[in-house]
Amino acid sequence: MISYDLHTHTKYSDGRATVLEMVFAAEALGLSHIAITDHYTDKNNTWVGKVSEEIEEIRGKFSVKILKGAEGAVLNEEGGISVDKKIRDKLDLLLVHMGGEAKGIAKETDKLSKEDIIENITTAYTKAAENPLVDIIAHPFNIGYYFDIVVEPREYPIGNLKRIAEVFVKNNTCFEIMNNIWWWFPGIHPREFTRQYIELVRVFAKVGVKFSLGSNAHSVGGVGNLIWSKYVIEKTKIENQLIEPDIFVK
Ligand SMILES: [Zn+2]
Ligand SMILES: [Zn+2]
Numbered sequence: 257m258i259s260y261d262l263h264t265h266t267k268y269s270d271g272r273a274t275v276l277e278m279v280f281a282a283e284a285l286g287l288s289h290i291a292i293t294d295h296y297t298d299k300n301n302t303w304v305g306k307v308s309e310e311i312e313e314i315r316g317k318f319s320v321k322i323l324k325g326a327e328g329a330v331l332n333e334e335g336g337i338s339v340d341k342k343i344r345d346k347l348d349l350l351l352v353h354m355g356g357e358a359k360g361i362a363k364e365t366d367k368l369s370k371e372d373i374i375e376n377i378t379t380a381y382t383k384a385a386e387n388p389l390v391d392i393i394a395h396p397f398n399i400g401y402y403f404d405i406v407v408e409p410r411e412y413p414i415g416n417l418k419r420i421a422e423v424f425v426k427n428n429t430c431f432e433i434m435n436n437i438w439w440w441f442p443g444i445h446p447r448e449f450t451r452q453y454i455e456l457v458r459v460f461a462k463v464g465v466k467f468s469l470g471s472n473a474h475s476v477g478g479v480g481n482l483i484w485s486k487y488v489i490e491k492t493k494i495e496n497q498l499i500e501p502d503i504f505v506k
Contacts, residue, residue, distance in 0.1 A: 258286055258287055260288045263327070263432060264471060264472070265471045266293040268307055270295060270474060271294070272474060275292055275311065281476040282318075283318045283320045287480050288501065289505075290323070292322065293470075294325040296327065315445075321501070321502075323349055323501070324347050325347055325351075327394055329422065330352055330380050330381075333359065333376035335385075336383075337352050337384060349391045354386075354398060362402070362495075369446075374416060378416040378420060382420055391470050395470075406443065417459045417460070423466055424460065424465045431460050431467050435470070435471045436471070444461075447504050454491050457488060461492055466498070467489075467497055468499050
């Protein structure tokens with residue numbers, strides 16, 4: 257089984273540990289790769305140089321390969337993101353997520369129906385996936401906790417999912433199987449959420465989408481925690497559609 261973690265946070269954004277501490281955890285676990293992917297937003301955009309330096313300094317001292325990454329934000333239903341080319345060029349890989357910044361999805365949704373929101377999510381994901389700067393969509397369909405309107409995985413029309421999936425394939429954009437995505441859905445029983453998410457992943461798998469693994473760890477204890485992700489992989493039989501993280505190593 258492939259064992260890598262392409263989604264982690266440090267003190268440079270909202271994580272609790274240093275880069276070195278996160279790498280220690282990855283090395284102790286015998287992971288092949290760890291990506292440091294702090295949040296890159298308008299309010300937190302000065303860390304890329306510092307993280308790069310720290311990574312350069314410790315690369316070679318560990319067998320785990322350390323990737324310089326960032327987690328950008330989708331800003332609106334047109335799929336605009338918080339990271340530009342100048343920043344992306346300094347990184348090995350870029351994740352983007354849908355979070356509280358997304359206009360027409362997480363905020364400014366007053367006049368929108370759930371159907372409108374689903375269309376906006378579909379457009380935002382397809383546009384973000386078409387963006388050549390973007391490698392991985394982090395925890396897709398996390399439209400739950402702190403969003404104005406919750407959209408359960410089962411509520412997406414299959415046609416919308418297929419539309420997104422085709423764009424992922426065409427642009428080589430990965431779908432992250434994030435270990436703790438259930439966190440966004442405190443209103444759904446975790447078993448039920450898992451069942452729904454597995455069905456959604458199956459749609460993407462059938463179209464030929466590639467998947468990546470991430471813990472979204474915000475502390476050393478979370479590094480490499482991919483138990484739920486691996487359960488989903490097993491149920492959907494997508495092991496041979498997981499990306500090989502060496503593609504991001506420069
Ligand atoms: Zn975070
Ligand atoms: Zn994250």
